[in-house]
Structure formats: C-alpha cells, structure tokens
Amino acid sequence: MRLEAREHVPLWMTxxxxxxxxxxxxxxxxxxILWAGASPLSAYGDxxxxxxxxxxxxxxxxxxxxxxxxxxxxxxxxxxAKLWNIGGEGQLYAGALMVTWVGTGAVDLPPIxxxxxxxxxxxxxxxxxxxxxxxxxTYLKAxxxxxxxxxxxxxxxxxxxxxxxxxxxxxxMGWPQGAAIIDNGLLEGLVPKARVHMGLIYALCAxxxxxxxMRFTIWGFEIRAVGHNAEAARFxxxxxxxxxVRTALIxxxxxxxxxxxEVAGTxxxxxxxxxxxxxxxxxxxxxxxxxxxxxxxxxxxxxxAIYNGADAMSRSIDVSNYIADVITAxxxxxxxxxxxxxRYRLKRG
Amino acid sequence: xxxxTPLALQISAITKRFGSLxxxxxxxxxxxxxxILALLGENGAxxxxxxxxxxxxxxxxxxxxxxxxxxxxAGSPAASLEAGIGMVHQHxxxxxxLSVLDNIMLGTERLxxxxxxxxxxxxxxxxxxxxxxxxxxxxxxxxxxxxGERQRVEILKxxxxxxxxxxxxxxxxxxxxxxxxxLFDTLRKMTAEGLSIIFISHKLHEVLAIADEIAVxxxxxxxxxxxxxxxxxxxxxxxxxGEPVDPPVRQPGEPGATVLRLNNVDAGxxxxxxxxxxxxxxxxxxEIVGLAGVSGNGQSVLADLVSGxxxxxxxxxxxxxxxxxxLTPATAVRAGVGRIPEDRHATGVIxxxxxxxxxALESIRRPPASRAGWVNWKxxxxxxxxLMSRYDVRGGEIGTTVRRLSGGNMQKLILARVLEASPHVxxxxxxxxxxxxxxxxxxxxxxxxxxxxxxxxxxISEDLDELMTLSDRIVVMFHGLLSLPISPENVTxxxxxxxxxxxxxxxxxxxxx
Numbered sequence: 112m113r114l115e116a117r118e119h120v121p122l123w124m125t126x127x128x129x130x131x132x133x134x135x136x137x138x139x140x141x142x143x144i145l146w147a148g149a150s151p152l153s154a155y156g157d158x159x160x161x162x163x164x165x166x167x168x169x170x171x172x173x174x175x176x177x178x179x180x181x182x183x184x185x186x187x188x189x190x191x192a193k194l195w196n197i198g199g200e201g202q203l204y205a206g207a208l209m210v211t212w213v214g215t216g217a218v219d220l221p222p223i224x225x226x227x228x229x230x231x232x233x234x235x236x237x238x239x240x241x242x243x244x245x246x247x248x249t250y251l252k253a254x255x256x257x258x259x260x261x262x263x264x265x266x267x268x269x270x271x272x273x274x275x276x277x278x279x280x281x282x283x284m285g286w287p288q289g290a291a292i293i294d295n296g297l298l299e300g301l302v303p304k305a306r307v308h309m310g311l312i313y314a315l316c317a318x319x320x321x322x323x324x325m326r327f328t329i330w331g332f333e334i335r336a337v338g339h340n341a342e343a344a345r346f347x348x349x350x351x352x353x354x355x356v357r358t359a360l361i362x363x364x365x366x367x368x369x370x371x372x373e374v375a376g377t378x379x380x381x382x383x384x385x386x387x388x389x390x391x392x393x394x395x396x397x398x399x400x401x402x403x404x405x406x407x408x409x410x411x412x413x414x415x416a417i418y419n420g421a422d423a424m425s426r427s428i429d430v431s432n433y434i435a436d437v438i439t440a441x442x443x444x445x446x447x448x449x450x451x452x453x454r455y456r457l458k459r460g
Numbered sequence: 461x462x463x464x465t466p467l468a469l470q471i472s473a474i475t476k477r478f479g480s481l482x483x484x485x486x487x488x489x490x491x492x493x494x495x496i497l498a499l500l501g502e503n504g505a506x507x508x509x510x511x512x513x514x515x516x517x518x519x520x521x522x523x524x525x526x527x528x529x530x531x532x533x534a535g536s537p538a539a540s541l542e543a544g545i546g547m548v549h550q551h552x553x554x555x556x557x558l559s560v561l562d563n564i565m566l567g568t569e570r571l572x573x574x575x576x577x578x579x580x581x582x583x584x585x586x587x588x589x590x591x592x593x594x595x596x597x598x599x600x601x602x603x604x605x606x607x608g609e610r611q612r613v614e615i616l617k618x619x620x621x622x623x624x625x626x627x628x629x630x631x632x633x634x635x636x637x638x639x640x641x642x643l644f645d646t647l648r649k650m651t652a653e654g655l656s657i658i659f660i661s662h663k664l665h666e667v668l669a670i671a672d673e674i675a676v677x678x679x680x681x682x683x684x685x686x687x688x689x690x691x692x693x694x695x696x697x698x699x700x701x702g703e704p705v706d707p708p709v710r711q712p713g714e715p716g717a718t719v720l721r722l723n724n725v726d727a728g729x730x731x732x733x734x735x736x737x738x739x740x741x742x743x744x745x746x747e748i749v750g751l752a753g754v755s756g757n758g759q760s761v762l763a764d765l766v767s768g769x770x771x772x773x774x775x776x777x778x779x780x781x782x783x784x785x786x787l788t789p790a791t792a793v794r795a796g797v798g799r800i801p802e803d804r805h806a807t808g809v810i811x812x813x814x815x816x817x818x819x820a821l822e823s824i825r826r827p828p829a830s831r832a833g834w835v836n837w838k839x840x841x842x843x844x845x846x847l848m849s850r851y852d853v854r855g856g857e858i859g860t861t862v863r864r865l866s867g868g869n870m871q872k873l874i875l876a877r878v879l880e881a882s883p884h885v886x887x888x889x890x891x892x893x894x895x896x897x898x899x900x901x902x903x904x905x906x907x908x909x910x911x912x913x914x915x916x917x918x919x920i921s922e923d924l925d926e927l928m929t930l931s932d933r934i935v936v937m938f939h940g941l942l943s944l945p946i947s948p949e950n951v952t953x954x955x956x957x958x959x960x961x962x963x964x965x966x967x968x969x970x971x972x973x
Contacts (some may be wrong), residue, residue, distance in 0.1 A: 276483065327837070329830050340810040346801060347766065347821040348790030456479070 124453045128354040133413075134253075134443035138437050149432045154424055154434075159161065161423020162416035168423070170305035174377055174413035177307075178203070178369035180314035182393025183400065184321050185366035191325065191402055192358040194248070196241060197257030198365040200390025201266035204369025205240045206233030207374045208270060211278065212380040214374075225295045230313070231373050235311070237367025238360035240266065242309040245359035249352050263390065271383050280380065289374075289381035299375035310372030314408075316363065321404040324361075334358055338446040366390060393441050401450070414439055465493040467528070468656040469514075469545075469625050472525035483509040485680040486523070490675075491625065496647060496657045498667040501677035502896035503867060504698055507660055510677070515547055516540040520533070546618030548626040552610050556603040561585070563758040564617045565600055569632065581620075588619045592649045607754070608639040615646065626650070627658045632666055636754055636955035637924065644670050662897070663925065664693045676700055689782030701897050708905040710930065712914070716745035717783075718730055719884045719916040720766065725775035728761030728940075734773055736761040737940040743885065748907065749945065750931030751920040754960050757800055757922050758940040760802065760891075765793050767799045767889045768792035780884055792823045798883030798910075800874055801918070802890045808874045811863040815853065816844035818862050819877050821892065850949070851876035852902070886910055886917045892926060904930060924953045938962040 117279075141151035162172055182199040189196035196202075198343050220228060240262060243437030246254035274287040282290075298309040325331035333354045336344040345351050373385040396414055399405030463934040469491040473921045476484040479866050491497050501507050512518045514525060519535035520908045526532065533539035547595065554563050585598050594612045602610060611631065618626055628647075632640040647657055647670060661667055667674060674691050675753050676684040676699040684699035697705040720743040728735030736758045743749050753759055764770045764775065777784045792799065801807035820840045823829045828839045844858040853872045855865045862870060871891070888907060894902040907917055909929060921927050927934055933945035936959040943965045946956075959965035 147646070214823055217684050263623055327835055329835060332824055335813065336817075338813040340806075343807050343810045343821070346769065346789055346807045348768075348788065348825075349791050349821075350790075431620070431969055 112198045120453050125450070129446045129451050132449040133442045136441035136445050139441055140434060140457045141380070142436065143437060144430055147434075149430050154428060157424040157427050158417075158420035159413065160420075161259050161427075162420030168419065170302065170307040172412065172416045173307045173311050175419055176412045177310045177314050177372045177376070178389040179392055179396050179411035179415055180311075180318055180370065180408055181369035181394030182366050182389050183411050184317055184368075184404055185362045185364075186393045186397035187305030187366065187402045187404055187407055188325070188334065188401065189358055189362035189412055190322060190338075190397060191262035192334045193341070193353060194245060194338075194358050195363065196244075196259050196359075196362050196366075197256055197394070197395045198241060198244065198363075198387065199369075200238050200386060201259070201263035202237035202363045202366035203373075203386050203390045204263075204266045204270050205236040205363075206370030207237035207381050207385060208266075208370075209233045209287040210272070210292065210296075210371050210374045211366070214292045214296040215380075216293055219293060219295060222295045225293075226375075227308075228280070229296055229375055230368055233367040233371045235364040235367075237365075240364070240367075241363030242356065245355050249355055251389040254393060264374055267383070270381070274381065277380075278341055283380075287383060292375045292389065295374055296452045297379060298372065308372070308376040312377035313368070314372065314411075315369065318404050318408050321361075321365070325404060329355075330357060366393065368418045369393075375382065383435040392439075395439055399443055399446055417442075464656075467491070467526075469497075470526050470709050471510070471514065471520070472748070473742055474513055474520045474525070476506075476518060476520050477840065482680050484520070485641075485936060487677065487680075487682045488523075489675055489685075491582050491656045491658065493624075494651045494654045495672045496651055496659055496670055497673045497675060498659045498661060498671035498676065498699055499675055500660075500662065500664075500696060502642060502662075502898070504679075504896065505677040505966045506680040507677055508629075509550065509680075510659075511547065511629070513658070513680055514540065514545060514627070515575075519905075522746065526954035538563055541621065544622060544624035544692070545627070546621060546623030546625070548596060548611065548614040548618060548631060548775075549627065550630040550633060552614055554602045554610055554613060556601075560596055560600050560605070560613050560616075562600040563613055564598070564620050567626070567739040568621060583622060585616060588616055590830060591653070592619065594619075594646060594647050607634045608636070608642070610647075611635070611639075611643070612715045619650075619869070622654070624660070625656045627660070629660045631659070632663060634755070634922065636960045637762070637953045638667065638961065640855075651816065653760060661924075662694055663923075667691075667696070668693065673947055678702055697897055702792060705897055705901065707897075707901050707929070708908055710748070710908060713911065713932075715747040715932070718742050719745050719779065720775075720918070721778045722765075725765070725777055726760065726773040727765050727770060727775075729733040735940050736765070738775070739940075739942050740813045740941055741935065743918055745916050746911055747912050747920060747932040748930050749947075750918040750927035750934045751937055752924060752927050752934055752960060753937035754958055757884045757960075762937070763802065763889045763920055763939075765886060766792070766797060766885070767801070768797070777807055790825075793881070796881070796884035798881060798886040800871075800878055800886070800888040800891050802893075804874060807863045809870055812861060814859045814861055815848065815856060815873060816840050816858040818873060819847055822877060822881070847876040847880060851879075851906075864924065865895045871899065871903060873897060879906060882914055882915075883910075886915050888917060889920045890922065891919060892921075892923070900926075902906065904968050924956060927956075928953065931951070932947070936960055936965055938966055941966055 144151045145155045162166055163169055168457050180348050185199050186196060210229050212316060214229050214230050244255045244258035245257055248255045274289060278289050280288050280290045301307045302307060333349050336349055337351065337354045369389055378385055392414060396407055396411045399410035418435045421432045422432060425432035467490055471489040473486045473488050474484050475486050487510055497505055497650045513520045516537040516539060517536055524531060527543040532543055561581060564585060569576060582598055591596055592704060594610050594616055596612045600774050601622060602613060631643060635643065651657060659671060668691060671688055673687055675682055678700060713766040713832040722739050725739045726734035726737060752757055768791060771787060772785055805811060820829050828836055830836055841858055852870045853869050855869045891903050910919055918932050928948045931948050934948055936956060938960060939962060943959055
C-alpha cells in the first residue's frame with residue numbers, strides 16, 4: 112500500500128474531513144475516559160448535556176463562544192498574511208484595559224455612541240499593541256512569534272499591577288478588580304435570565320465583515336497575496352509594509368474586542384482572569400476553521416461547547432475537565448491531518 | 461540491428477500510471493554498449509518518469525528492465541546503482557560545504573569502515589579525471605566551483621561508482637558553448653571506453669551533434685526512434701510536438717526612440733563593490749536586445765533594476781526620458797514596464813491563488829479592477845476570460861488555482877498580464893526556461909509582436925539559440941560588466957561563448973575589475 116497524490120480533491124471529502132476527524136478524536140478520548148475509570152458513554156452524555164442540553168447550557172456555550180469568535184477572527188486575518196500573531200491574549204487584555212479606562216466614567220455617552228466608542232478605542236489599543244511586533248518584523252526581522260508571545264506576559268503583568276494598585280475598585284471589598292463599567296457602556300442581555308449578551312451579535316457581525324473584507328476588498332486581496340507569496344506580491348507592486356501594518360491593526364483590534372465583550376458584557380468589570388486563554392484558544396479556533404472567517408463562528412461555538420461540556424462532566428463524574436483540552440487538541444490535529452490526507456489516495460502495491 | 465555492440469540496457473514495455481494519468485505507456489528502449497541514446501520529448505512526455513523507473517524510484521505497473529542479461533530488481537535504487545546505472549541530475553545534488561573528494565566518496569564507504577582511504581580514492585579520481593578530461597581539484601570546496609566544474613564533479617561521482625550506464629538530464633542547460641563542447645569530448649571518451657549514455661535534452665543541434673540513436677516520447681508513448689543518420693531537426697521537432705513546427709522568425713524592423721537608458725549605473729552588491737559596474741546601455745522601441753552571460757554575472761541585478769526591485773547606487777537610469785533612479789515595482793508598472801520574471805513560481809505568480817487573481821495582481825489597485833477599495837470581481841472575471849482565450853491559457857477555469865497549470869500555461873498567464881498593459885519596455889528574463897517547443901514558439905511570437913507594436917524588449921537568457929533567434933543586438937555580461945552591443949548576424953555562438961567567459965570583448969575593463 113502506498114499514498115498517491117490526487118489530481119482533484121472531491122468537495123464531499125473536504126466537507127466531511129472535519130466532522131470525521133472530530134468523531135475520531137472523541138473515540139480516542141474515550142480511551143482516556145475509560146482509563147480515568149468512568150464510562151465514556153455517560154461521560155459524553157454529560158458533556159453534551161452540559162454543552163447543549165438545556166437553555167442554560169446553550170446560552171453559556173454562546174457566552175464562551177463570543178470572545179472566541181473575536182480572537183479566532185484575529186488569528187484568521189493575521190495568519191492569512193503569514194503574520195504569526197500569538198499575542199491575542201495580550202491584545203484581549205489591552206482592549207479590556209482600554210474599556211476600563213474610558214468606560215468607567217471618564218467618558219459618558221448615550222449607549223448608541225458609547226458602545227461603538229468602547230469597541231473602537233479597545234480595538235485601537237489592541238491594534239497598536241500588535242503594531243510594534245509587526246514593525247519589528249518588517250524593519251528588524253524580529254520573529255513576531257516571540258515578540259507577540261512575550262508581550263502577552265507584559266500586558267498581563269500590567270493588568271495585575273493596575274488591579275492591585277491604582278485601578279483597584281474600593282467598593283470591591285479588597286478583591287483585585289476594576290471599577291464597574293457605567294450602565295451606558297454595558298452590553299445588553301439577549302435573553303432574560305441568561306448571561307448571553309449583545310457581544311455575540313457584534314461578534315457575528317465582525318465575522319461577516321471580515322469575510323467581506325477578505326473577499327471583496329483590495330485589503331483582503333493584498334493580505335492573501337502577501338501571505339501566500341510575499342516575493343511575488345512585492346514584485347507585482349503591492350504595498351508590503353502598509354499591508355503588514357494594516358493586518359496588524361485589524362488583527363490586534365479584533366482580539367481586543369474580545370476584551371470588550373468580557374469586561375462590558377460577561378463580567379461588567381475588569382479582573383485579571385477574564386480570559387482563561389481565549390487569545391491562545393483563538394489559534395485553535397482559526398486553524399479548525401481553515402482560517403475562514405465564517406468557519407470561525409462554527410469552530411468557536413464547537414470549542415466553547417467542548418469546554419463548557421467538559422466542565423459539566425467533571426462536576427458530575429470524576430474525570431478532569433482537562434479532557435476538553437485533549438479533545439480540542441486531538442480534534443485540531445486530526446482535522447489538519449485529515450485535510451492533508453484528503454489530497455492523497457491509498458493505492459495497492 | 462546487426463553489426464552492433466551488445467546490449468547494455470533493455471527497457472521492455474514499461475507502463476506507469478498515476479491514477480487516471482498514464483505517464484509511461486508501453487515504452488521500450490534499447491541501449492547498446494558505447495552508444496549515446498538521446499531521449500527527447502516535451503515537458504510531461506514521460507522522460508523523467510521513465511528515468512525514475514530505471515533508477516528504482518518508481519515501480520512500473522508493467523514491463524521489465526534488463527541490464528546486460530540480468531533482470532533489474534524493480535523499485536530498488538540500490539539495485540540500480542549495483543547494476544552500474546548512474547545519473548547526473550539537471551539540478552546538481554552536491555553538498556556545497558564539502559570538498560570535491562568528500563562529495564565523490566559520499567555514500568561509497570561502508571558504515572563500519574574504521575578509517576577513510578582518501579589516498580586510494582584520490583588516485584582513482586585522478587585516473588578517471590585524466591582518462592575522461594574531467595580536471596578538477598579534489599580538495600576544492602564545491603561551493604567555490606563554477607557550474608561547469610560542478611557538473612564534472614557529478615560525472616566523476618558517477619564514474620567513481622563504476623557506472624556502465626550514465627543518464628544525463630539536460631546537461632548543457634547551464635553551460636557555455638565551450639563548456640558544452642568539453643562535455644561532449646568527455647562523453648565521446650566515455651563511449652570509446654564502452655560506457656553507454658542516455659542524454660536527455662531539448663536542444664536539437666546538440667542531440668544531432670552527439671547522439672548515435674534518438675528516441676522521442678510524447679504523451680507517455682514512444683512515438684519515434686531512429687538512428688542519427690536518418691534524423692533532422694524538422695523530423696525530431698515534428699515527432700516531439702506531433703505536428704510540423706514553424707518557429708517564428710524576426711522580421712526586419714526600424715528601431716524607434718530610446719525607451720530605456722542606463723548611464724554609468726552601479727547597482728547591487730554594496731556601494732563599494734557593486735555587482736553591476738558602470739553599466740551604460742540603451743534600449744529603443746521596436747527592437748529586441750538580448751543579454752547573454754553565464755548566470756551570476758550580474759544579469760539578475762540588471763533585471764531587478766528594470767523591475768524596480770532595487771535602485772542604482774550611482775549613475776542615471778531613465779525610462780522614456782523620465783528619470784527612473786527611484787523606481788519601485790508599482791511605479792515601474794505604471795511607467796509602462798512589463799516584467800516577465802526569471803522564476804515564474806517564486807516571483808511571477810502566486811500559485812495558491814486563482815488564475816483571475818493572478819491576472820489582476822498588477823492592476824488590482826486601479827480602476828476598473830477595483831473602485832474605492834472594492835474589488836470589482838465582475839470586471840476581473842470578464843477580463844480573465846478574455847485573456848485566457850486570447851493568450852491560449854489552458855488547463856483550468858478562471859477560478860482554478862495557478863498551481864494546477866503547466867509551466868507553459870503559467871508563462872502564458874504572465875505574458876497575458878504583462879502584454880495587456882501595452883508596455884513600452886518589456887523585460888523578459890529567461891522567458892522560455894523549461895518550456896516545450898510549442899510554448900517557446902508562442903512566447904517568441906508574442907515578443908516579436910510586441911516589438912512590431914513599438915515596444916523595446918530586453919531578453920535575458922542562458923539559451924544562446926534563443927538570443928540569436930530573437931535579438932536585433934546582443935550584449936554580453938561578464939563579472940558585472942556589459943560588452944558593446946553586437947549584431948547576431950556578425951557573430952558565432954563560439955565567439956559569444958568566449959565573451960561570456962571574459963576571454964574577449966571586455967578589453968582592459970576586465971583587468972581593471
């Protein structure tokens with residue numbers, strides 16, 4: 112038996128590869144669950160019930176998916192241009208800091224202006240945070256994987272400093288948290304008695320806008336061209352530095368919007384743990400979606416469901432919720448492998 | 461055939477399929493001892509597949525191979541080496557950081573050997589080098605060798621392994637005419653010793669000069685085989701293409717106004733040690749100037765200069781009488797420079813993107829391809845359809861990724877993009893490298909058409925045949941210096957070859973450099 116390259120990959124194979132890969136990763140993780148001493152069937156039952164089994168479960172999954180859509184979009188745009196932005200987490204917190212700075216009383220506008228103002232100022236903060244590494248990549252050839260990753264820790268330390276120091280809310284009984292966002296700046300709830308908020312709608316709009324940008328604008332064209340073949344793009348006369356700068360601003364800005372949804376939507380104030388790694392998980396979201404902005408919506412909801420389901424599962428049976436990380440990781444690896452392998456066929460001899 | 465030396469190699473009815481594609485369809489070839497068999501065919505005709513089967517990289521679906529009278533084990537490169545089959549690839553497989561000796565010995569020593577017997581190896585290399593005219597210093601680092609010397613190392617590497625059958629894939633593609641002549645001398649000495657050679661080439665005059673037998677492949681089948689006495693250029697070309705070929709010829713014409721001028725330009729390298737040195741040169745509308753030279757003598761710097769990728773350190777460059785010292789790729793396109801880059805995969809196209817997107821690469825920022833930042837897909841689609849049919853780009857729809865296209869169709873796509881902008885200056889860098897006869901004729905015809913329209917064309921090529929066919933004037937480049945232009949009617953390829961190696965035409969300038 113040997114592998115042979117296919118001339119064409121049939122569409123059904125491209126479409127079926129991800130679900131099949133996910134199913135296989137569930138089978139693989141069943142072994143781990145057995146090892147942990149639980150029944151995979153009941154574990155997965157709990158997982159699905161915890162993710163999608165009730166009105167509460169569904170709304171909570173959507174709450175978690177909201178920031179993941181933003182961080183996933185941030186990665187989808189940057190990776191398309193081969194700008195390896197691993198700094199989504201830092202950009203998220205940069206956005207959260209900005210929202211806390213301007214949204215806790217410094218600026219007061221009617222909601223119809225206040226909400227866009229919060230998103231734009233946060234996006235500016237996140238964009239500028241990524242601009243540094245992007246310029247260092249362009250002019251100094253500094254590897255942006257390293258610089259963006261390290262900036263995450265810088266920003267998180269800044270958040271901790273502010274929350275334990277100057278920005279600590281005196282009304283919070285000693286907890287390290289920021290002051291509450293003013294009412295005009297809060298993202299409204301979508302359904303009664305549930306945490307899911309308008310941030311989800313904004314995230315969906317952002318996904319559509321990014322899709323439109325990539326497909327129908329010169330910016331999207333140039334981002335794709337530069338990402339696929341920078342040498343040819345330069346030869347064709349495309350503005351290389353400007354494209355990198357633009358990509359950085361858009362990507363950092365999108366990741367920062369996740370900070371807005373968490374501070375002004377889910378929580379109402381800043382803490383140092385508003386993100387359990389949404390910035391990093393955004394990479395998995397984007398890769399699982401094949402960097403397609405609309406696919407990001409699906410994969411963000413999928414990954415949010417796995418994490419929420421695994422939390423519920425670990426509460427009801429004695430299996431660690433780390434299983435969610437394992438399922439996400441194996442799904443991602445298997446999807447990437449499946450997509451690569453669908454370009455080949457098995458041949459005898 | 462009677463009266464011949466015994467068979468060295470017998471390839472019998474080899475068939476190799478890749479999915480629905482039959483790359484080799486029942487191909488049989490006989491190679492006699494002391495013979496040179498030229499294997500010809502267009503790209504994709506099945507030459508490489510057949511050689512890979514012979515070398516054990518692929519297993520044939522049907523058929524067998526006999527070396528002398530022994531059946532060759534299929535799918536085993538080790539068995540092929542053992543049987544005395546060696547190959548010199550078009551792209552050399554040498555380790556640049558190792559010495560010639562190390563490169564030659566690499567892989568011949570037993571893993572368990574305690575010490576290397578380099579003196580014995582050196583003696584053997586010296587003997588082979590003497591016998592076949594392959595002089596090269598075994599202690600030199602391969603990185604410091606010229607292309608011709610590297611090829612000698614490759615051949616020595618094969619001979620060191622006691623090959624009886626040597627396969628040479630496009631061996632003269634990178635050589636000057638003199639180097640090619642030396643290679644042919646070597647090959648003749650080898651056949652005199654009873655070695656057999658398979659010579660893969662697309663240069664018909666070389667094949668006619670060196671081969672004893674000719675076999676032509678087309679679409680995976682052997683379509684013609686004849687001894688050299690019965691061969692002619694026309695006959696071979698027709699067999700390769702499948703129909704009579706009518707290569708375009710240059711019509712007389714009158715050059716117009718100067719469109720590109722270089723005055724004392726230094727560029728490339730560093731300011732102190734430029735790669736291109738005090739270059740002065742003019743190109744007029746309605747003429748084709750050919751730039752000859754062994755690759756690496758500064759041609760790519762000149763090409764980058766005209767493309768807008770780099771700017772002169774000193775001196776003046778002008779396009780249509782406007783200063784062009786600060787040219788960028790974008791302003792070059794707008795100033796009417798059409799650029800056909802040397803490496804079409806790396807620079808010419810973005811092969812993960814579609815045909816329509818690649819056709820719009822240089823015009824995407826301007827109407828009608830886009831307006832106010834919005835891409836006008838309708839216009840781009842219509843234009844792509846028109847251009848694909850006008851320039852005969854085949855192998856896909858407008859949405860097909862360019863990766864799927866053959867080299868010839870990729871080059872037609874680039875030609876379409878360049879020529880549709882009606883450029884005043886056309887830079888064609890290696891415009892037909894790797895293209896088959898049909899596509900080459902097409903590219904040449906398009907360049908002639910552009911010349912007739914009044915464009916000035918600068919062709920950079922390693923193929924002297926091509927330059928002689930296309931050029932009104934030829935300029936030779938050596939060590940960053942430009943020769944005075946010469947008329948192709950008044951010069952032979954051998955004379956150009958001497959200039960390419962700096963042995964004439966550069967006067968005192970060379971000594972000063």
